[in-house]
Amino acid sequence: MITVRDVTKHFGTFAALDGISLEVPDGSLTALLGPSGSGKSTLLRVIAGLEGPDSGSVEINGQDATGVPPQRRGIGFVFQHYAAFKHMTVRDNVAFGLTVRKLPKGQVKGKVDELLGIVGLSGYQDRYPNQLSGGQRQRMALARALAVEPRVLLLDEPFGALDAKVRTELREWLRVLHERVPVTTILVTHDQEEAMSVADRIVVMNEGHIEQVGHPRELYDAPANQFVMGFLGPVSRLGERFVRPHDISVDSVPVDGGVQALVTRVVHLGFEVRAELRIDGEESVSVQLTRDDAHRLDLAPGEIVWLRPPRDERVLDVA
Amino acid sequence: MSATALPSSAASRRRARLPSGTLGLGIGTLWLSIIVLLPLSAVVARAFDGGLSTFWDAVSNRQAVSALTFTVGVSIVAAAVNAVMGTLLAWVLVRDRFRGKGLVNAFVDLPFALPTIVAGLTLLALYGPRSPIGVNVAFTQFAVLLALLFVTMPFVVRAVQPVLIEIDREMEQAALSLGASNGTVFRRIILPNLVPALLSGAALAFARAVGEFGSVILISGNIPFQTQVSSVYAFKLIESDAPISAAAVSTVLLAISLVVLIGIRGLGRWGARHDR
Amino acid sequence: MIVERRWRIGLRVVALGWFLLLLLAPVGLVFYRTFEHGVGAVIDSITTPAAVSAFWLTIEVTAIAVPLNAIVGVLMALALARGRFRGKALLNGLLDLPFAISPVVIGLSLVLLYGRTGWFGPWLADHGIQIIFSVPGIVLATIFVSLPFVAREVTPVLREIGDEQEQAAATLGAGGWTTFRRITFPAIRWGLAYGIVLSVARAIGEFGAVSVVSGRVAGETMTLTLLVQQRFENFDLAGAYAASTLLAVIALLTLLVMTRINPRREEHDS
Numbered sequence: 001m002i003t004v005r006d007v008t009k010h011f012g013t014f015a016a017l018d019g020i021s022l023e024v025p026d027g028s029l030t031a032l033l034g035p036s037g038s039g040k041s042t043l044l045r046v047i048a049g050l051e052g053p054d055s056g057s058v059e060i061n062g063q064d065a066t067g068v069p070p071q072r073r074g075i076g077f078v079f080q081h082y083a084a085f086k087h088m089t090v091r092d093n094v095a096f097g098l099t100v101r102k103l104p105k106g107q108v109k110g111k112v113d114e115l116l117g118i119v120g121l122s123g124y125q126d127r128y129p130n131q132l133s134g135g136q137r138q139r140m141a142l143a144r145a146l147a148v149e150p151r152v153l154l155l156d157e158p159f160g161a162l163d164a165k166v167r168t169e170l171r172e173w174l175r176v177l178h179e180r181v182p183v184t185t186i187l188v189t190h191d192q193e194e195a196m197s198v199a200d201r202i203v204v205m206n207e208g209h210i211e212q213v214g215h216p217r218e219l220y221d222a223p224a225n226q227f228v229m230g231f232l233g234p235v236s237r238l239g240e241r242f243v244r245p246h247d248i249s250v251d252s253v254p255v256d257g258g259v260q261a262l263v264t265r266v267v268h269l270g271f272e273v274r275a276e277l278r279i280d281g282e283e284s285v286s287v288q289l290t291r292d293d294a295h296r297l298d299l300a301p302g303e304i305v306w307l308r309p310p311r312d313e314r315v316l317d318v319a
Numbered sequence: 320m321s322a323t324a325l326p327s328s329a330a331s332r333r334r335a336r337l338p339s340g341t342l343g344l345g346i347g348t349l350w351l352s353i354i355v356l357l358p359l360s361a362v363v364a365r366a367f368d369g370g371l372s373t374f375w376d377a378v379s380n381r382q383a384v385s386a387l388t389f390t391v392g393v394s395i396v397a398a399a400v401n402a403v404m405g406t407l408l409a410w411v412l413v414r415d416r417f418r419g420k421g422l423v424n425a426f427v428d429l430p431f432a433l434p435t436i437v438a439g440l441t442l443l444a445l446y447g448p449r450s451p452i453g454v455n456v457a458f459t460q461f462a463v464l465l466a467l468l469f470v471t472m473p474f475v476v477r478a479v480q481p482v483l484i485e486i487d488r489e490m491e492q493a494a495l496s497l498g499a500s501n502g503t504v505f506r507r508i509i510l511p512n513l514v515p516a517l518l519s520g521a522a523l524a525f526a527r528a529v530g531e532f533g534s535v536i537l538i539s540g541n542i543p544f545q546t547q548v549s550s551v552y553a554f555k556l557i558e559s560d561a562p563i564s565a566a567a568v569s570t571v572l573l574a575i576s577l578v579v580l581i582g583i584r585g586l587g588r589w590g591a592r593h594d595r
Numbered sequence: 596m597i598v599e600r601r602w603r604i605g606l607r608v609v610a611l612g613w614f615l616l617l618l619l620a621p622v623g624l625v626f627y628r629t630f631e632h633g634v635g636a637v638i639d640s641i642t643t644p645a646a647v648s649a650f651w652l653t654i655e656v657t658a659i660a661v662p663l664n665a666i667v668g669v670l671m672a673l674a675l676a677r678g679r680f681r682g683k684a685l686l687n688g689l690l691d692l693p694f695a696i697s698p699v700v701i702g703l704s705l706v707l708l709y710g711r712t713g714w715f716g717p718w719l720a721d722h723g724i725q726i727i728f729s730v731p732g733i734v735l736a737t738i739f740v741s742l743p744f745v746a747r748e749v750t751p752v753l754r755e756i757g758d759e760q761e762q763a764a765a766t767l768g769a770g771g772w773t774t775f776r777r778i779t780f781p782a783i784r785w786g787l788a789y790g791i792v793l794s795v796a797r798a799i800g801e802f803g804a805v806s807v808v809s810g811r812v813a814g815e816t817m818t819l820t821l822l823v824q825q826r827f828e829n830f831d832l833a834g835a836y837a838a839s840t841l842l843a844v845i846a847l848l849t850l851l852v853m854t855r856i857n858p859r860r861e862e863h864d865s
Contacts, residue, residue, distance in 0.1 A: 050492055070495045077496035083489035086593045087511045096507075097497035130593055141493075148497055343674030344686075347746075350667045351689050354739055358704030359692075361714055365707050404613050411610040415603060423611070425854045429618060431793070432846040432853075434800030434820045437839040440827065441621035444628060444836075451624065469617055501598060523694070530697025532803035533820070537827060550699040550803070557703055557807060566707060569700040576695040580688060 001026050002047060002152060002184065007056030009042055016042040017053070018208035024152075024201075029178050029185045031199035033192060033231070038205040040188045041156055047186065048154050049073050061151060073152075076145030076183075080157040082137040084129035090116070090140055091125040097148035115143040118180070135166040139173075146181060153185040159194065171198050192232050196220070204228050229316055236286045238279075238309050241317055245274070246288035247310035252297050258306035261285065266299055275299055277307065359573065366566035377567035385544045386552040387571065393460065393548075394528035397467035402521040405475025406513065412476070413483040427477070430470050435533025438469050443538045458540035463548060466534040471524035478520025482513055515590025519583050526579040530572055622843060629840040632833070640837035648814045649822040650841075656730070656818065657798040660737040665791055668745025669783070675746070676753035690743045701739050702807025705732060728810030733818065736804035741794040748790030752783050785860040789853065796849040800842065 002024040009017040017039045024030050032040035045051040049070035057066045065073050085093050091112055098108045116122050119139040129137055159167040175198050189195050195202050196216045204211040212224040223229035236245045261277040273294035275287045367374050412424050442465055447457040456462045494504045532550040539546040556565035707713050709726035726732045764774045802820040809816045826834040
């Protein structure tokens with residue numbers, strides 16, 4: 001369990017973290033999600049000990065780690081740009097933490113081979129990082145971090161520097177790895193899709209504060225405020241409420257509680273259809289429908305339809 | 320001519336003339352040959368003017384050997400000391416912050432800009448017979464070392480600085496997160512990445528030191544068999560109208576310079592082997 | 596690394612102490628000694644006929660050597676950065692030679708070529724041309740030692756900017772010289788300036804090679820650096836200090852110009 005209490009961190013006059021408190025349960029895969037400047041990387045580095053907080057404390061497994069240097073916190077850290085030791089082979093990279101702890105050579109070799117097997121880099125022992133692809137380097141970095149059996153694994157936008165396809169593959173792979181090696185993991189990302197698909201807990205951050213903490217589904221369906229709602233998915237404003245575009249019911253005949261709207265644009269994206277509509281000649285609303293529903297309604301620009309917001313719990317009032 | 324007019328067919332047949340390399344190659348080669356190669360080949364040729372045995376006598380007599388061993392020895396020491404102190408200075412200039420750092424950084428180039436004779440004079444003033452702090456090392460071998468340290472000081476600093484600036488700080492942080500102490504981080508992460516540049520700088524310092532003349536002559540006393548360096552010995556030979564001997568000694572110095580230059584090129588390639 | 600404060604201060608002290616003892620203190624002391632007896636004496640010392648002619652000789656030699664090396668340097672840089680030819684490595688290597696060769700060897704090489712008993716000696720004597728022990732010899736020596744700077748500074752700039760802009764200019768109808776003048780030159784001007792400043796400093800400060808070829812005839816072949824040595828040997832310590840200070844001031848001005856140019860160089864590249 002990691003406990004962050006009231007941590008504040010300034011860079012000059014800029015407040016990167018403003019009184020942050022957080023608990024990270026053992027064995028969880030938690031994502032720190034937010035836009036640039038939200039403080040998520042700073043928080044990760046404070047937990048790692050690579051930055052010191054101006055005030056507040058960090059506890060790892062019940063022990064106060066606030067003044068403890070990163071070497072002695074029992075963490076593993078993975079960087080966005082891999083931070084590979086470019087002058088060492090893959091084997092020496094992964095073995096580094098073990099050789100620092102002066103483990104016997106035979107033991108080191110065995111552990112390295114085991115880890116390389118887990119991350120799918122068996123046979124690459126004698127290569128140098130500059131001979132590996134980005135995805136391979138990151139997997140090496142993960143093996144390196146796991147080699148020292150950390151209590152916490154910290155990942156700073158680990159897939160940010162990779163191609164979209166590799167990113168998707170490695171996300172899935174990380175999830176599988178976490179099931180196999182269930183160490184408490186904290187992942188920093190600005191990509192909500194990444195957070196939603198990988199993490200079992202998401203901490204949404206903005207401008208040095210925590211906006212909401214919860215299970216991905218919780219955050220999507222019951223966002224605490226407009227920021228969280230907008231960050232995690234598309235938002236449409238219907239009158240005095242914020243609603244998900246795919247939760248809006250569309251009817252071709254007047255309905256109770258419905259509001260009249262004019263279809264201005266229809267875009268077919270294969271399985272889903274997105275439409276822009278105008279209410280009272282002013283507001284523009286986005287709606288998302290399945291292909292079948294759109295077909296049933298014969299949706300086309302110029303049509304008049306009636307929009308109905310969904311059940312109450314899926315709606316957010318404008319503050 | 321309207322903006323949409325196409326170039327005439329005659330003009331387009333003329334190939335696009337960029338500031339090309341061929342003119343530069345021709346002139347540059349000619350210039351280098353006349354200014355550098357021709358004179359240097361005259362030296363080597365004259366060295367063997369009296370045959371192999373005369374050459375050998377000129378470079379193997381006691382004074383020549385003494386001067387050469389002293390020169391090479393003290394140059395190695397100077398290069399080694401500067402390797403350490405230069406790296407230290409580079410470290411402080413890159414990683415530390417203090418008032419006047421910019422000034423210090425600019426002044427590191429002073430030995431490049433200052434005439435060697437003036438450099439020698441300033442060292443003599445502070446560390447010679449009229450030293451205000453009572454330190455007098457004039458006419459000793461240490462004085463030669465001092466002069467060489469002065470003139471070669473910027474080499475290692477300037478070679479190491481850019482590498483230190485470029486080094487991936489996250490590599491260091493990764494090593495820390497894996498449990499390495501500061502000392503280990505320096506020894507296993509930073510230093511290996513500095514070594515090629517460091518050796519290059521030290522090699523260049525060595526080459527410069529071996530041939531150094533102006534800064535040495537005032538403070539060393541040029542005592543034969545004690546504080547006389549090869550360049551001074553060669554100068555004496557020129558003055559005593561012994562051009563063949565002078566040329567022979569110079570050829571040896573030339574050979575040393577060439578070997579070092581070739582070594583530095585090789586170091587450059589070796590150092591870049593892990594880059595991508 | 597997260598260096599503890601103790602270590603950081605310690606390293607700083609050692610580095611700066613080294614810097615002080617080796618560099619600053621000696622130079623500072625000479626400045627102090629020079630002006631110990633008032634500025635008037637110094638002015639007198641550097642305005643003697645010998646000093647004035649030494650000064651102008653140094654300027655004259657520099658004014659010939661540096662522009663020549665600058666022009667050829669730019670041409671060589673173009674060849675090294677743009678050209679494709681065998682022996683590029685050799686050209687590169689030759690360019691490094693003046694950095695690594697002893698100035699005495701350089702002086703000797705000129706004597707063995709243009710001196711009385713040199714390869715061209717008889718021919719020069721027949722035509723009444725004096726190179727060694729005369730100004731042309733000093734010029735040649737100065738050209739030799741200051742040769743590589745411009746080429747060395749301009750080549751990486753040319754490499755980095757690539758020749759696409761020049762190709763674009765060519766497609767728009769610009770000829771070789773126009774392209775150079777309006778595209779290439781503006782791109783290299785800070786690297787060029789830096790190289791010229793380094794050449795000037797080197798040319799003014801040359802001692803060893805000039806020592807050999809000069810003959811030290813006062814008023815004719817005595818440069819400022821040679822003047823320093825002569826005054827020292829004549830026990831005119833104050834005079835030697837005065838001339839040294841003049842040279843040191845020029846060196847400091849050079850450093851100042853270099854620090855001004857450096858940021859322009861870097862921002863221009865990006």
